[in-house]
Amino acid sequence: MYKNIKHVFFDLDRTLWDFKSNSREVLTEIYNKMNLANRGVRSVMDFITTYERINEQMWEAYRTGNLSKEKLRYGRFEKVLLIFGIQSDSLGVEIGKYYIEHSPYKVGLFDHSHEILEYLSKKYELHIITNGFEEVQHVKLKESKLLDYFKSIITSEAAAAKKPDIKIFKYSEEQTGAKSHECIIIGDDVVADIEGGKNAGWKAIHFDPHREHEKVADANTIYHLSELEMLL
Numbered sequence: 001m002y003k004n005i006k007h008v009f010f011d012l013d014r015t016l017w018d019f020k021s022n023s024r025e026v027l028t029e030i031y032n033k034m035n036l037a038n039r040g041v042r043s044v045m046d047f048i049t050t051y052e053r054i055n056e057q058m059w060e061a062y063r064t065g066n067l068s069k070e071k072l073r074y075g076r077f078e079k080v081l082l083i084f085g086i087q088s089d090s091l092g093v094e095i096g097k098y099y100i101e102h103s104p105y106k107v108g109l110f111d112h113s114h115e116i117l118e119y120l121s122k123k124y125e126l127h128i129i130t131n132g133f134e135e136v137q138h139v140k141l142k143e144s145k146l147l148d149y150f151k152s153i154i155t156s157e158a159a160a161a162k163k164p165d166i167k168i169f170k171y172s173e174e175q176t177g178a179k180s181h182e183c184i185i186i187g188d189d190v191v192a193d194i195e196g197g198k199n200a201g202w203k204a205i206h207f208d209p210h211r212e213h214e215k216v217a218d219a220n221t222i223y224h225l226s227e228l229e230m231l232l
């Protein structure tokens with residue numbers, strides 16, 4: 001149903017790499033290791049949900065250019081600790097470091113990731129297009145054995161622009177030698193991936209594994225990665 005497509009661009013976090021479950025695994029380690037129960041954080045689930053709420057807000061500020069990478073990485077934990085009445089910048093930094101060092105080594109993927117990449121790699125050139133940090137995303141891809149499927153890994157750091165900025169999509173075309181009508185993006189983020197891709201003249205498929213979103217205009221929605229076999 002998609003004509004002329006030659007290049008399939010995957011978002012990484014929350015599209016192939018199961019960010020939520022991997023992140024929760026590390027947060028649970030942190031909760032135990034840093035003895036947060038005895039410092040006033042009532043339960044690990046309290047810690048996780050508070051972190052996720054704060055992180056979402058701060059990541060959005062980072063994405064729109066209102067927060068530096070450093071402030072995002074450490075400030076989010078300082079803020080979470082403050083909510084639980086813990087005033088310690090050094091603990092925030094220690095936790096931030098642990099989180100950044102250990103998260104990329106988690107290997108939880110969405111169901112059918114390997115199978116669908118195996119299938120698609122025989123028909124298309126596959127690439128990653130991600131707003132994640134350069135060094136972090138490479139570790140994730142390598143550790144979860146995804147690296148070999150992809151011809152190029154486009155990060156916002158290398159492109160000097162974040163999705164949905166059209167610049168990262170045009171940069172991707174330059175890097176891969178693709179024309180916009182030959183490109184499709186598959187991602188979980190309605191704004192960054194889907195609106196961004198469509199603005200650049202790409203086709204787009206929205207991955208909505210937890211069925212959280214309304215259907216997006218001019219884009220197919222899939223709920224499981226295996227559905228891509230019917231579309232591509």
Ligand SMILES: [Mg+2]
Pocket residue numbers: 011012013014015187188189
């Ligand atoms: Mg994503």
